[in-house]
Amino acid sequence: MDRIQHLLRTETQKLVLLGTLLMIIVGLSFASSTFLTVTNFTNVFLKVAVIVIIASAANMLMITGHFDMSVGSVLALSGILHAYMCKHGVPIELSILITCVVAMCWGAVNALTVAVLGINPVIATVGVLFIARGFAFLIARWDGGANIMTGLPMEFVDFGRELVFGIFPLAIVLMVLSLLVFIFVEKKTALGRLSYAVGTNIKAAKLSGINTVGIIGFLYMMVALFAGLSGVLQTSRVGLASPSVGNGLEFDVIVAIILGGTSMMGGVGSTVGMLLGALVVGFSSNGLNLLGIPFYYQSIAYGVILIGSLMLNHRFTNMGRG
Amino acid sequence: MDQSNIIEIRDVGKTFPGVTALKSVSFDIKRNSVHCIVGENGAGKSTFIKILTGVIKRSSGEITLNGKPFAPTRVKEAMADGISVLYQELNVVDELTIAENITLGQEEHKYGFPQKSEMLKRAKEILATFDESISLDDAVGSLGVAQKQLVEITKALCSDCSVLVMDEPTAALSLGETRKLFQTVARLKASGVTMIFISHKLSEIFEIGDYVSVFRDGEMVGTRSLEGMDRADLVRMMLGKIVVNEYVPSKKRSDEKLLEVKNVSTRKLKNVSFDLHKGEILGFYGLVGAGKTEVSEILYGHDSEGEIRVKGKRVWLNSVRRALKASIALVPEERRQEGIFGLLGIRQNVPLMRMGTVLKGGLISRAAENKLADHYRDAMSIASSNREHKVGLLSGGNQQKVVIGKCLNRDSDIILMDEPSRGVDIGGKQEIHEIVRDLANDGKSIIVFSSELQEVLQLCDRIVLMYDGEARCIIQNGDDVDTDFIMDVVAGKDLGQ
Numbered sequence A: 001m002d003r004i005q006h007l008l009r010t011e012t013q014k015l016v017l018l019g020t021l022l023m024i025i026v027g028l029s030f031a032s033s034t035f036l037t038v039t040n041f042t043n044v045f046l047k048v049a050v051i052v053i054i055a056s057a058a059n060m061l062m063i064t065g066h067f068d069m070s071v072g073s074v075l076a077l078s079g080i081l082h083a084y085m086c087k088h089g090v091p092i093e094l095s096i097l098i099t100c101v102v103a104m105c106w107g108a109v110n111a112l113t114v115a116v117l118g119i120n121p122v123i124a125t126v127g128v129l130f131i132a133r134g135f136a137f138l139i140a141r142w143d144g145g146a147n148i149m150t151g152l153p154m155e156f157v158d159f160g161r162e163l164v165f166g167i168f169p170l171a172i173v174l175m176v177l178s179l180l181v182f183i184f185v186e187k188k189t190a191l192g193r194l195s196y197a198v199g200t201n202i203k204a205a206k207l208s209g210i211n212t213v214g215i216i217g218f219l220y221m222m223v224a225l226f227a228g229l230s231g232v233l234q235t236s237r238v239g240l241a242s243p244s245v246g247n248g249l250e251f252d253v254i255v256a257i258i259l260g261g262t263s264m265m266g267g268v269g270s271t272v273g274m275l276l277g278a279l280v281v282g283f284s285s286n287g288l289n290l291l292g293i294p295f296y297y298q299s300i301a302y303g304v305i306l307i308g309s310l311m312l313n314h315r316f317t318n319m320g321r322g
Numbered sequence B: 001m002d003q004s005n006i007i008e009i010r011d012v013g014k015t016f017p018g019v020t021a022l023k024s025v026s027f028d029i030k031r032n033s034v035h036c037i038v039g040e041n042g043a044g045k046s047t048f049i050k051i052l053t054g055v056i057k058r059s060s061g062e063i064t065l066n067g068k069p070f071a072p073t074r075v076k077e078a079m080a081d082g083i084s085v086l087y088q089e090l091n092v093v094d095e096l097t098i099a100e101n102i103t104l105g106q107e108e109h110k111y112g113f114p115q116k117s118e119m120l121k122r123a124k125e126i127l128a129t130f131d132e133s134i135s136l137d138d139a140v141g142s143l144g145v146a147q148k149q150l151v152e153i154t155k156a157l158c159s160d161c162s163v164l165v166m167d168e169p170t171a172a173l174s175l176g177e178t179r180k181l182f183q184t185v186a187r188l189k190a191s192g193v194t195m196i197f198i199s200h201k202l203s204e205i206f207e208i209g210d211y212v213s214v215f216r217d218g219e220m221v222g223t224r225s226l227e228g229m230d231r232a233d234l235v236r237m238m239l240g241k242i243v244v245n246e247y248v249p250s251k252k253r254s255d256e257k258l259l260e261v262k263n264v265s266t267r268k269l270k271n272v273s274f275d276l277h278k279g280e281i282l283g284f285y286g287l288v289g290a291g292k293t294e295v296s297e298i299l300y301g302h303d304s305e306g307e308i309r310v311k312g313k314r315v316w317l318n319s320v321r322r323a324l325k326a327s328i329a330l331v332p333e334e335r336r337q338e339g340i341f342g343l344l345g346i347r348q349n350v351p352l353m354r355m356g357t358v359l360k361g362g363l364i365s366r367a368a369e370n371k372l373a374d375h376y377r378d379a380m381s382i383a384s385s386n387r388e389h390k391v392g393l394l395s396g397g398n399q400q401k402v403v404i405g406k407c408l409n410r411d412s413d414i415i416l417m418d419e420p421s422r423g424v425d426i427g428g429k430q431e432i433h434e435i436v437r438d439l440a441n442d443g444k445s446i447i448v449f450s451s452e453l454q455e456v457l458q459l460c461d462r463i464v465l466m467y468d469g470e471a472r473c474i475i476q477n478g479d480d481v482d483t484d485f486i487m488d489v490v491a492g493k494d495l496g497q
Helices: A004-010 A012-031 A038-063 A071-087 A092-114 A119-141 A153-161 A170-188 A189-198 A203-208 A212-238 A249-259 A273-292 A294-314 B045-052 B076-079 B096-101 B116-129 B145-158 B176-192 B203-210 B231-239 B292-298 B322-324 B335-339 B344-355 B366-379 B396-406 B424-442 B451-457 B483-490
Strands: B005-015 B019-030 B032-036 B061-066 B085-088 B163-167 B194-198 B211-216 B220-227 B255-264 B272-277 B283-284 B305-310 B329-331 B414-418 B445-450 B460-466 B471-477
Touching: A004 A012, A004 A038, A004 A092, A012 A273, A012 B344, A012 B460, A038 A071, A038 A189, A038 A249, A038 A273, A038 B061, A071 A092, A071 A212, A071 A249, A092 A119, A092 A153, A092 A212, A153 A170, A153 A212, A153 B305, A170 A189, A170 A212, A170 A273, A170 B032, A189 A203, A189 A273, A189 B061, A189 B344, A203 A212, A203 B335, A212 B396, A249 A273, A273 A294, A294 B329, B005 B032, B005 B045, B019 B045, B019 B061, B019 B145, B019 B194, B019 B211, B032 B203, B045 B163, B045 B194, B076 B085, B085 B145, B096 B116, B116 B176, B145 B176, B176 B203, B203 B231, B203 B255, B211 B231, B220 B231, B231 B292, B231 B483, B272 B283, B272 B445, B272 B451, B272 B471, B283 B292, B283 B424, B283 B451, B292 B414, B322 B460, B329 B396, B335 B396, B344 B366, B366 B396, B396 B414, B396 B424, B424 B451, B460 B483, B471 B483
Parallel strands: B019 B220, B032 B194, B032 B211, B085 B163, B163 B194, B283 B445, B283 B460, B329 B414, B414 B445
Antiparallel strands: B005 B019, B005 B061, B211 B220, B255 B272, B255 B305, B460 B471
């Protein structure tokens, strides 16, 4: 009994999310005939996978009290860079590797401006958001069009359409892997523990000799790497690279993280919560689509979810802040 | 000269929920004098000034200004009645010109267009009497701190200020600038302005003050004429009665010098030298602003000139990680901002300075964490419901024990403790003192920086007395320790060597 009470008290936000998620799923099953189909669930999970892969790293970053607005742009740039290189004769494996390295360089820029120079993360990473997006369009223009869709090698789509063990799409396998990695980081590694410390009190962290710059910088690079990988995956799955994909993805990521109970100020949060948050975001937007709700109502609903999740956070997660 | 009272304060008090910040203060301020207010941090000076200038409302008592009852509810009201403040943080807008700053908030308009005002004419005359090199059209951003103060003083005089409150006006000034400010003060006095002058620097108070009121622990200790007053007497009033008791020498103190600091200087410190023996508790004592914090900083992450040796080896301690590597750890002064990780439990706080103590094969071992947390909870009797208790929700004394525990887990040879028992209740204080003593008896070397003489006398084997950035002398603690001598030294009395 004590355990259950303890769980109710400490994990209230996750339980609320779980309840919401079940309600959405049950409700939609009755309201829409196409909801409970393999195709629809696959679609939802493919969308959620991109959010979760990036958010698992971004969640740890937010736990340090920092965030990254540039993930959507880095994803677009990575996708288009990968397609451009493949089209111009770079072997696919090498192209993926180079793209990941380039993505990490954007993370390094964020690390430099935010962690080393101390520039406000909103401003610094929005700067990168614009720059990376600009480069994405520029590369598309070099190629001579708005999108890169023709002239790609036949094997280009193999990576994105790969089925692990013949049934699981690679994106979903990567989602599960990134979740497992960051649950492990969160619970069992010094990096995870120190991230919480940095987010709780960065000044005390510095005076305790914790390498705050290294931790924040490393996480920025991980977030960018995961965004880059997602870009490659997405482009390769649809067989087309567009410089305008991933617009607003940063907000999907942040909403999933905040809904999951991670504090914008850092110090509190969990990977499992983030997953629940991402699922709520994914299923509710899928539901709104299926029910034929016009986009303007969807936009309103999205804003309400964002503000509501912050209020939920305020209620449950900021006790004892120093 | 008119020697009537311009301000009379009677039984003025201020209580905040749960705290009495000011207890029934009464004194008079004579017209056309420089009235100084002194006291250590938390003595109630700021609260008093805030009441006088309308920032906060008093809870009890009466104030009369020029014989009339005075109870400002807003800063503007106090200004209209002739009381202006020159804050330590200057209230000027760098982007505007001097003229615009002076008329800020009081611009004269005609049909919505600003007009050249009479006020500016006066401002020009007043400013010229202070410093002819400044023009009203200069941008304030191009001025130095001292000149910005002149702009603020001019602004105050333009609004017919008869009482000017100066809150630590010299804190950011160079020696030359301070001299100039004092000339201004003399000129203001000659022109009939009464000044209330707050400063931690006693030499300044003796130089320009006529009267001094001493605050201590929210109470008024007394008001005296500064003429013929002895500096040590003033310090005695500020610090109150010192009860010396229960000093026990550290048992393991050896002659081995663990830390040697030779002629170290910074902007604030002048040629500071001292050494720390193994197993010793060394104290640093001085008034606010004497340089104690700066000494802790040069040993933990700040740049300095001079020589520092740990175990005979030359070290550079200009980053926290270098200091930790040299086996120096710090229990910081501001516990909440610099010490604890409030959202995390005791279990997560304790190992943070040395994660290696809870890692097994590179991974965090919950068993090792639990063991460590329980060890410190036991050893220091940290009052908490369990090891997951969020540290931010513990009492001040228990938070401090967690910070000390985190620091001890680092297992450094030298432990710096800046104000180890500030904001801790009496019981917690005793416990923390016990912990410090036990540490020394375990062979650790400890430096305590404290602004409480009582604490230093209870704990430390030797005491370094600081005054104005200098380590004036180092005394041996014992039954025969001369508190009068200590107060003379920290008050800046010349030792005549």
